[in-house]
Amino acid sequence: MEIKPKRQSTSLEIENEIEETTCGDTKLSLKWRKFFPESRKFNKETLTESTLPPHDPKNWPKGKKSLILCIVSLASMISPMSSTIYYPAVIAIRDYFKTTEFIVNVSISVFIFFTGTAPLFVGSFSDTYGNRRHVYLVALLLYTIPSVICALVKNIWVLITMRAIQACGSSATQCLGAGVISDIYIPTERGWAYGILYLGFYIGDLGGPIIGGLLAERLGFTWIFWFQAIIGCILLPLIFFFLPETYRHDHATPQPTAPSQPIRRNVKKFNILTPIKLLALPNVSLKIIYMSTIWAFMYVQNVIIPIIFYESYHLSYSFIGLTFLAPGIGYLIGSVIGGRYSDYVLTKYEVGHDGYSYPEVRLNSIWFGCVLIPISFGAFGWSLEYKAHLIFPIISMFLGGFGSLFVSNSTITYLVDSYPELSASAIALSEFVPCIMATIYITITVPLQNAIGVGWLFTILSFINLISISLIVLVYVKGKGWREKQQLRSLYVLNQ
Known part of the structure; x- marks a missing residue:
């Protein structure tokens, strides 16, 4: 029997309603649409979602949501900071432990590997059990304690092991922050919110090498790890006292539509493979x-x-740290401008289409950045190859950083818009695969650079990136149809 409601279902009712609706040429239960919202309805005048229950975190006061956003943005700093603060000190670390450049690069690649791997556990657990706050606290403990041990060790392999655990704790803040934003902001606000989240991320990325260079030169590289431990001790009470649980649990607990119907509860099971299945x-x-x-x-x-x-340029540790300002400032500006422009593109579309939109519309905002990225990094490689004046690689680094975040902000927000119920898992996956690839890139960088030169190394990377733009074009053209016709039933089954 078909039930045809006269009004739009709330998020609670979607779990109960078994009305068949047509998406393309496939009929699907409305309860599956929460995984693949092919369109959203907004109030035309206010552009806010019109079906939210009063207690939904998206209806929290603006000041409360802004405080939460600031906290998760601050927490997001520790992952990139812990990575980049290490770079200016790699020569000092190599000399202190009497090891090779390859082993030092292994310590970097191991950190990156676990930065991408740990969020798979965290994202899946957080989405399954709807717990953001407590997972934040555990992650910060896993970050702070190994930081102290790293400052005390005398063996390079112990350092690498502790850095791996440290990476697990720090990287969790990224997918958790994405989940929090999905919990408290509606889609037309998420681009801006992600801009602020990644503002914190890239402040950490920007400040890390500057702080690392100064500490390594003035106090010794061990103070890099003491500094990280201090940051962890500051964030722990901040999260404990000021970050509430943002996940709204009742959307996963359907209520009966009539007194005679029993209450059906979905018992979710933790499955680490959920992000991989995406x-x-x-x-x-x-x-x-x-x-x-x-x-x-x-x-x-x-x-x-x-x-x-x-x-080649005979810079000191502190000046090497300062050169990271160029891409860091590019990341900051690209993140904020890219987020704002992404929201503008989506809002403009909704105003012209009676308040409706679909996630692929957001990809209209990325094309400028897609072209800028390979040009900038290619120029960076050849400016180093010919030992051009330092200003040329600096400018190239800034433009490459700007383009990277101009694109990344919109594409990450696209994933959250497409799969809001699996936002933390989607973000974890979007970090996992690139980090696995980055582990390979970092390991082979020195041999490749010695074999073909830095100019040709970046030329090859630029060519691969340029060709891969066609993949995003394909997502833009086909993504809506894929979600509507091919994958709805599949993702519902994957989450059981």
């Missing part, structure tokens, strides 16, 4: 492949800068 969806896998080519630039650049700037 790779079965073409619009997810193609987007992530493209993003991996951007991460290749970012990580190879970070590994190359300390060595080349020390050997």
